[in-house]
Amino acid sequence: MQRLESHSGRCSPINFRSDFCWLLFAFFSILAHQACALRMSNATYIQSNANVSFPITAKEEYVVFSGNTTQQSQQLIASLLSMLDARDIAEYGGPYTGPQFWLVQMNSAQISGLLKSIPGAEVYKNAVVAQRQMKYASTPNSAAYNVSGQLNIDNSDIIYQENAPPDLKVVSWPDDKDLDDSDFLKYYAYDKNGGQNSVIYVVENGIDPDNEEFVFNPVSWRYAPGAVATPTDDDSDHGTCVASKAAGYRFGVSKRTPLMVLKSSLSFADVLWAFQVIVNDLGALPALRVVVLLAFSSIHSNRVRTNVIPQPWRRVRTLMLQAISRNAVFVVVSGNKRNGLEHQFVDGYPAYFAYPQFGSVPLTLVGAVDNAGLEAPFSRQSAYITAWAPGMNAECAHMFGPSLYNGTSMSSGMVAGLAAYLLGFPNPPFDIGGGKTAYNFNKYLRETASWQRSSEGVPRVIWNLQDGSSIQPLLNISDTLAASDIAHS
Ligand SMILES: *[C@@H]1O[C@H](CO)[C@@H](O)[C@H](O)[C@H]1NC(C)=O
Ligand SMILES: *[C@@H]1O[C@H](CO)[C@@H](O)[C@H](O)[C@H]1NC(C)=O
Ligand SMILES: *[C@@H]1O[C@H](CO)[C@@H](O)[C@H](O)[C@H]1NC(C)=O
Numbered sequence: 001m002q003r004l005e006s007h008s009g010r011c012s013p014i015n016f017r018s019d020f021c022w023l024l025f026a027f028f029s030i031l032a033h034q035a036c037a038l039r040m041s042n043a044t045y046i047q048s049n050a051n052v053s054f055p056i057t058a059k060e061e062y063v064v065f066s067g068n069t070t071q072q073s074q075q076l077i078a079s080l081l082s083m084l085d086a087r088d089i090a091e092y093g094g095p096y097t098g099p100q101f102w103l104v105q106m107n108s109a110q111i112s113g114l115l116k117s118i119p120g121a122e123v124y125k126n127a128v129v130a131q132r133q134m135k136y137a138s139t140p141n142s143a144a145y146n147v148s149g150q151l152n153i154d155n156s157d158i159i160y161q162e163n164a165p166p167d168l169k170v171v172s173w174p175d176d177k178d179l180d181d182s183d184f185l186k187y188y189a190y191d192k193n194g195g196q197n198s199v200i201y202v203v204e205n206g207i208d209p210d211n212e213e214f215v216f217n218p219v220s221w222r223y224a225p226g227a228v229a230t231p232t233d234d235d236s237d238h239g240t241c242v243a244s245k246a247a248g249y250r251f252g253v254s255k256r257t258p259l260m261v262l263k264s265s266l267s268f269a270d271v272l273w274a275f276q277v278i279v280n281d282l283g284a285l286p287a288l289r290v291v292v293l294l295a296f297s298s299i300h301s302n303r304v305r306t307n308v309i310p311q312p313w314r315r316v317r318t319l320m321l322q323a324i325s326r327n328a329v330f331v332v333v334s335g336n337k338r339n340g341l342e343h344q345f346v347d348g349y350p351a352y353f354a355y356p357q358f359g360s361v362p363l364t365l366v367g368a369v370d371n372a373g374l375e376a377p378f379s380r381q382s383a384y385i386t387a388w389a390p391g392m393n394a395e396c397a398h399m400f401g402p403s404l405y406n407g408t409s410m411s412s413g414m415v416a417g418l419a420a421y422l423l424g425f426p427n428p429p430f431d432i433g434g435g436k437t438a439y440n441f442n443k444y445l446r447e448t449a450s451w452q453r454s455s456e457g458v459p460r461v462i463w464n465l466q467d468g469s470s471i472q473p474l475l476n477i478s479d480t481l482a483a484s485d486i487a488h489s
């Protein structure tokens, strides 16, 4: 049996995909050590004595939970070991939570035996439970956004990205400028001190770390039980795009925030694994300023509108609350509409956790607008949206070159970028710590780091408090930073 955080030789030290010298290197090194310190210990294999009394199906993969006491957990482990080959059991958890769940290969008879003999045990098929939120086709964009168009005037802390995509420029659109102002959307302006003391956890089926977008980000990597390494590690056609909106050099809000890629499918076990890793990391490194980008939503929507969270998602919620109490900020899509009225509104997890009947979890719920600040027609509605961000014809990185996309995923990437940018200042503009970071960030986002772009539109759209409408003096650009200068500045 493989214990805690390890599975079939995948517990390798975290793999750094780009060179950098930076404080988080030390952080991540500790994390790598931590993960592998939990490496498998061979447990005793006990001969099966299960009472097999009905037809045995083929083995399939299940997620198993014990009751919530230590004794129940120990009973469950003993029972699993008594019934199954130790190779068919992997245990996940961490030093701060204890064992949380087991990923087990078993058949129907074994499930039955387990449920009969272990009070409080729960077994779920390890099915796909969510989908990513970028359903609209992309169109390639020929506009060249190169990395040399980032201007630093008079050696101030503010960088002006001249050739930024229009959706990104919206983020530094100051609140005293009208849409028809001729200076509108001239630059994306940002403070170079932002985003450097935070980290974005990207729960995706990989990103392409060799994409030009991530040349300045330290990118580190971990694999969920259901994920495998592939040559580019960009398997979903989604992760690279969404991550580039958060922290890409050309397309992203926070240019150099390190990325922690939790490469995972959207199976129940992989989703749980990702939340568990985040809780474990925050337990080991309480000072880490973590933003988690969750651009997915549950498949089985709560159409009946009961107030009962399905048990698998209740487990996810528990882990999310633990991470929030350890000061993580979760950025979650409201989701893309599908056909039919029943899909007009948010009706999936984890977005639903923001609702009062599901506990008013202080996650950051994101809807999509166009570049004029009007609600995107595909964006799911909700009274609990925290922030709106561009997600219509938004430009992002893609394995075949820059592309335009529609989707709340792009919006959530930008909000995660803004969260990381603000949290990553040496002194963030709101109080952090004490389990209140997410709440305080949301309050700041609602009250300060957003404003209503369109007089007709209700949404308050994210703003990074900079003015990208013009640079004074524009004619004397003292310092056009080359990419290599920026990397080492
Ligand atoms: C676990 O078992 C494997 C294979 O039987 C063996 O090679 C390994 O040394 C054992 N590990 C420990 C920690 O006992
Ligand atoms: C095994 O199950 C059968 C059918 O449910 C039952 O009659 C029998 O007593 C059980 N045997 C043991 C050892 O539990
Ligand atoms: C354990 O579960 C029971 C039943 O669901 C619940 O009443 C109890 O509060 C839980 N205890 C802890 C420590 O979570």
Ligand SMILES: *[C@@H]1O[C@H](CO)[C@@H](O)[C@H](O)[C@H]1NC(C)=O
Pocket: 144, 146, 147, 148, 149, 162, 163
């Ligand atoms: C990069 O972008 C800037 C600003 O748009 C442009 O002036 C410059 O020619 C571009 N450089 C390259 C190498 O494409």
Ligand SMILES: *[C@@H]1O[C@H](CO)[C@@H](O)[C@H](O)[C@H]1NC(C)=O
Pocket: 136, 137, 138, 139, 377, 392, 393, 404, 405, 406
């Ligand atoms: C995004 O949606 C708008 C409005 O439906 C549409 O005009 C545009 O072509 C879409 N863009 C992409 C990239 O699909």
Ligand SMILES: *[C@@H]1O[C@H](CO)[C@@H](O)[C@H](O)[C@H]1NC(C)=O
Pocket: 475, 476
């Ligand atoms: C830009 O500034 C430099 C140094 O202050 C000065 O020598 C130069 O003439 C200025 N150029 C323009 C176009 O104003």
